[in-house]
Amino acid sequence: MLDKIIDIINKKFKDSVLHNENSNYILIENPSNWKLIADYLIQNSNLKFDYLMSLSGYDLTNDKVGVAYNFYSTKLKHYLEVRIEIDSNVEIPSVAEIWRTANWHEREAYDLVGLKFSNHPDMKRILLPEDWDGHPLKKDYETPEFYNGMPVPKDKSYWE
């Protein structure tokens, strides 16, 4: 099934997606035309990925970050996982206009992992306070000493 999906995508966008045998996802290393591919995923009559289940950002260390999109088609009942793995300073085109689920999920990925999305309609923090420093799910994140003058407890001595 996955091979068929990859064939359809590769026919339209030559060599922009990578796929490794034995893996169940497709990888994009250059996200410049990701929005066009995304649009194709929902429009094409053999793909019809109308439901974006989840969008998870992750930190790969060494200044590399990744984001995994899990798609499902409610009409054709098939799955696809797309991953974009890039340098942490590269912006990923936002797909919030295509799947509106992505709006909040991209904000969350920015908030927690520090991913950058371009052309997002309303990019700001969602779970953490607006004035929080840093992105906690980065592997090199260090808990701040103080937040607005309040000490941030780091070890048990604060509450035991």
Place this chain on the structure above:
Amino acid sequence: MFKIVDKSIISADEMVLNMGPQHPSTHGVLRLKIITDGEIVSSVEPIIGYLHRCFEKHCESLSYEQIVPFTDRCDYLASMHMSHSYSMAVEKLLDLELPERVEYIRVIVAELQRIASHLIAVGVFGLDVGAITPFTWTLRDRERILDLFEMLCGARLLYNYVWPGGVSHDLPPNFIQKTHEFLDYFLPQIDEYNQVLTTNRIFIERSADVGVLPLDVGINYGVTGPSLRGSGSTFDLRKDEPYSVYDKFDFDVPVGQGLMGTVGDCWDRYYVKVLEMKESAKILRQALDGIPKGDVHEVLPKKIRPPKGEVYSRYESARGDVGFYIRSAGKNMPDRLKMRSPAYCNLSVLNEISAGWMMSDVIAALGSLDIVLGEIDR
């Protein structure tokens, strides 16, 4: 009956109104920034994060077994579903085959939990639109399910019962008989709710034709569970892609039909939950009768250390499609764990379904979405 009002008829200056974080109708610490034009709502912006407990950050420094209690506390009204869905993701990562008795027990507790969670949703929705009595009735009946859970594992709200690879205790003696007794008692109660709430004229006026969610908009926003089925979709993972032993049971998937108004209105989203409780009772009867013998700790792993890899697993909880995306680096702790929370996506549709309606309809729309803030903020 209220209809969407054309704003050009009554025009006034727009006003920003903050609802919450402390407000009885926001179902937790949710803040709604409502821009109103007189009594008519122009837009609603939910502001979340007041209950953020860094669940995903904690998971990166906890072993797989230690995460289970944390998942319980995400959706505290359906704890069994959360730990079940997390356990399923870990089992998928470990490639573990479970004894049939474990799967049956999990289905039994999951369906009891679904009834308990829907009872809260139904009662609280009534409370939101002004019906106080049914809320006390649903809480009274939920109490009986909590008693069953207390008998099962000693806890009433946060169970830590479903573990990766099994469950913590086998069923106590008499549990099956007590559950049958509960169902005998409970099914006639649903008719009573229908009499006092579902077909109540005032309730219908408040909820029918209000907050209509079209199906394609719902899918685009990632709305799942009873909220999407209220819009006419038959999408239910228990039926579409049966996990556990759901393929062995005979049950229907109730969908919204617009009996009192338009398909996908608040009344439909409410009524789907009422019908789902009946279906859960149907599954429970079959599971209680067909439960095989066996050891529930047979394949419980001593130490969980999954191989390198990633997994995305889905589960149909009381609120919708729970997903766990786990990246394992081959250690005893996950490298990255992301929880796709159904109420998070369901809440994001609020602006779409309540803009253009009256202030009081925002409360009805929010109540019908059945959100739990613990799961949204994580």
